[in-house]
Amino acid sequence: MDIKQLKLSRRHALKAAGAGIIAGAAGSSGCSNAPEKALGPQPIDGIMPWSNWSGNQVSYPAERARPRNIEALVSLLKETDGKIRAVGAGHSFSALVPTDETLLSMARFRGISHINQDTKEVTVGAGTRLAALGDDLWDNDLGMINMPDVNTQTLAGAIATSTHGTGQEFGSLSHFVTALTLVTANGEILKCSATENKDVFDAARCNIGSLGIITDITIQVRDTYYLKERSEMFPMDEAFERMEKLGLEKRRFEAYGLPHANHILLIEFEEVSKEEADAKQGEVVSGDAYETFRTLADVIEMMPFLRGAVMNIAPRTVGVEERYGPWNKIFGNVRDMRFNEMEYTVPAEDGLACFREVLETIKEKDIDIIFPIEYRYVGEDDIWLSQFYQRPGAAISVHNFHDKPYLPYFAEMEAIFDRYQGRPHWGKIHTKTAQDFAELYPQWDAFKAVRQRLDPTRRFINEHLDKIFPVTS
Template sequence: MKNFKLTRRDALKATGASLAASAALTSGCSEAPKSVSGPKSINGVMPWSNWAGNQVCYPAERMRPRNEEALVSLLRESSGKIRAVGAGHSFSALVPTDETMLSMARFRGVKDINYETKEVTVGAGTRLAALGDALAVEGLGMINMPDVNTQSLAGAIATSTHGTGQKFGSLSHYVTGLTLVTAAGDVLKCSALENKDVFDAARCNIGSLGIITDVTLQVRDNYYLKERSEMLPLEEAFEKMEKMRLAKQHFEAYGLPHSNHVLVIEFSEVS
């Protein structure tokens, strides 16, 4: 079989196209489906929607504080509800609000590196792809990563985003410290040694404890992974998946509805 690259994002698009085609066939429609536009503004209020388009809202205010001091002032002065938003990759209704939506997009970049312990402190709004690039320059790398790397770091941690590999934890597993600003505007430094109860809860907080401004992560020396993707017939995939799951460093399988095929993806560390 000829090698090719197909990501989960490609697979999702292919699945969507397959479902749309199936719906057209079962409804007896012979015409091409009409294009669907995104959500429109209402009374001048621009909509927010997540990446999948299944969550939409019309926030009355959108805030993007420039620093921790501005964030603290905002939280102390606010009398309504505030929902934090990252990159919008969660399928569930964590973000939608008709009050205040708060973005941490200005809290980006690597703030500190401890080369001895291999820990890095990173702004909460940093996208995972940007973090990987910044670490590579320093000869470091994340221990595990999801295959969608456009998420914000705080959002990925808040929703327990994970990669693959039975020997690896989720991104939250590698958090060794964080800074949290509560709804009252109090700034808490949290780790296994300081505010431990808050620290444990904040590592999968779904936006319910306050606003995370920075995260300290355990990382490792930079390394390389080799990817191999293969499209297998359904029955063959079922025969091989369990063995591959146990044998491969990273392994995932993605079923494609109505196709009778499964996309299997494996990653192995190489020198």
């Protein structure tokens, strides 16, 4: 029987394939996943550690602040000195957040405070998680124009790094911002938009937490909508042809290239009517396809000689999968399987060539990786430090599981991205410093001037940002 007829979900099919291979080859009833780290970072001298989602960043903040309102935030900034780093949901892989001084959470600044149904703009507390924002917008018949891969980030954290989804027609979340309020290092409240404090607005829509503490953000939204998501595994050459066509048609899709394999998973999104979504909806489940790859990684770790076979046989067992539902249910995957990630955005027109080079290099150099490589398009914007500044981009992401080494692999990939004038995602692993950014961003000096004006004593600069904004630059 053709296994496609079974219509297994890609998650379960790959898992089953992995488990079957283990059981068959090992002559056992299968194997359990590698144990997760039993113990995370421990308190030191009574100070509790802070760590990010993947666990690759840890710090020991001497103080933690969670202001109740804007007055409390202003007082905190006026009455204290020393370094302060804002934290959102801790979903950045780069060391944007860590500090051993004051860690500040805006978790109490949550929810929608104003809706303008005429202009379709909503004002949202900086610490609002994207999932909660999605639910509130849904209740008001509104929708986000686009969404990233998961919805667990805070809105302020997401815009701080130009977090994005996919689709050439759509910019990043930063691009939807029409106004915001921030409190500067000395406690001044500053509102900015295209017509008020324009230079701060151009800098603050992608600010890596280096300008001040954002309290609220106004974003452009739209009427609510329904989506169909269609996933299908294609042989490599057919996938590239299809991606080229979808790119030219500016369709909304993402691709996952399987290392050491000749297959690419394409996921296409299409807006559908409420009637069609209701008729076909069924149970809208959000799976974690990455779990499947973890299973395969465990198989390959036990039997490395099987890598080529596993990576080429497993994809063939995957059927076409379609999901229908409200926009906020289709977007927002569950990611239980922790990983570390590097992402670079290259000019959109070079994206497919770069993607191909990444996949070929992994094969040629026999890099020990099986985690799929993600490929997405993002529309251009006019935000000074956005990866998409005056340049529509192809964002290419490489990952490894959180308990596996990732730096040597990422170094190989970074060398490729550099050849394509790639700009790193601010929230993901990279090794770029001030000099590189000065070449990558035409408005680098303008951003630095605004930063210096708003934070002359460098309160918002931690060790990581010291390399990006060194004192001498």
